[in-house]
Amino acid sequence: MNKPDSNSILKTEDLDIGYHSKKAEKLIAGNIEIEVNEGELVAVIGINGVGKSTLLRTLSGVQEPLRGKVLIRNTEIRKIEPLEKASLISLVLTGQPISKNLSVFELVALGRQPYTNWIGTLSKNDLRKIKKSLEIVDIDNLKDKKCYELSDGQMQKVLIARAIAQDTPLVILDEPTTHLDLYHKAYVLKLLKKLTRKTKKAILFASHEINLAIQLCDRIILMQEDKVLTGTPKELLDSGAFSSVFPEGLIRFDKDSASFKINPGK
Ligand SMILES: Nc1ncnc2c1ncn2[C@@H]1O[C@H](COP(=O)(O)OP(=O)(O)OP(=O)(O)O)[C@@H](O)[C@H]1O
Numbered sequence: 001m002n003k004p005d006s007n008s009i010l011k012t013e014d015l016d017i018g019y020h021s022k023k024a025e026k027l028i029a030g031n032i033e034i035e036v037n038e039g040e041l042v043a044v045i046g047i048n049g050v051g052k053s054t055l056l057r058t059l060s061g062v063q064e065p066l067r068g069k070v071l072i073r074n075t076e077i078r079k080i081e082p083l084e085k086a087s088l089i090s091l092v093l094t095g096q097p098i099s100k101n102l103s104v105f106e107l108v109a110l111g112r113q114p115y116t117n118w119i120g121t122l123s124k125n126d127l128r129k130i131k132k133s134l135e136i137v138d139i140d141n142l143k144d145k146k147c148y149e150l151s152d153g154q155m156q157k158v159l160i161a162r163a164i165a166q167d168t169p170l171v172i173l174d175e176p177t178t179h180l181d182l183y184h185k186a187y188v189l190k191l192l193k194k195l196t197r198k199t200k201k202a203i204l205f206a207s208h209e210i211n212l213a214i215q216l217c218d219r220i221i222l223m224q225e226d227k228v229l230t231g232t233p234k235e236l237l238d239s240g241a242f243s244s245v246f247p248e249g250l251i252r253f254d255k256d257s258a259s260f261k262i263n264p265g266k
Pocket of ligand 1: 050
């Protein structure tokens with residue numbers, strides 16, 4: 001039996017992630033040892049195809065691990081009932097089917113599903129949480145629009161609002177800033193950071209915004225072809241880990257400014 005650790009919301013033990021095909025097992029990453037604590041903003045970063053989405057799907061229980069365990073508040077995720085899981089983890093994955101015929105309000109209200117009765121009646125508390133989520137993400141003015149009327153960036157904010165309305169201790173987001181311009185990328189990540197501070201939620205997200213993640217996150221999970229490293233941005237900076245994120249040549253990591261730069265002349 002694991003000793004309960006009051007701060008730990010997500011933990012892995014000897015986790016191997018990947019896929020099974022008819023003939024063979026496809027290992028994407030192995031020996032993953034990560035821990036996410038209450039109130040932490042954690043980014044998963046790495047080059048295209050390295051396994052960020054696979055990791056998030058495995059950590060949220062959407063996909064089975066090849067080996068090892070994912071623990072949510074010290075209970076193995078596969079042993080948690082779906083309704084309880086929905087009150088512990090809110091999830092925004094890429095490629096999740098969304099009914100775009102719903103209004104923004106209706107879609108955000110779906111975040112309250114784990115708490116409503118079987119006909120989905122919204123209580124005063126549900127309505128308050130939905131309103132608050134719309135305000136926090138600053139999309140109150142969009143609430144009556146149909147989702148098919150939204151730009152990709154607006155839709156992304158709506159999905160974040162739905163995750164906030166679900167009001168879970170752990171929020172997992174796959175590339176929450178993909179369709180946003182630089183201002184809104186910084187806005188959303190800053191918002192996630194504020195949420196971790198105000199609500200003690202742990203927020204784990206995959207992102208290609210390494211420069212922003214270094215500035216804002218409490219911890220970074222850096223996925224490389226042969227290993228998964230974790231640490232505070234400073235620890236990873238000091239160890240030189242960012243220098244090997246991308247193939248050598250085109251871009252380099254500049255330690256002084258803690259950001260990636262294009263190599264002149266390449
Ligand atoms: N259903 C699947 N079956 C087999 N292999 C898969 C499957 N889905 C993804 N993969 C493979 O797993 C590897 C990791 O993919 P994944 O989508 O997790 O990467 P990623 O880091 O999220 O990429 P990106 O930054 O491009 O979104 C890739 O080689 C991909 O081809």
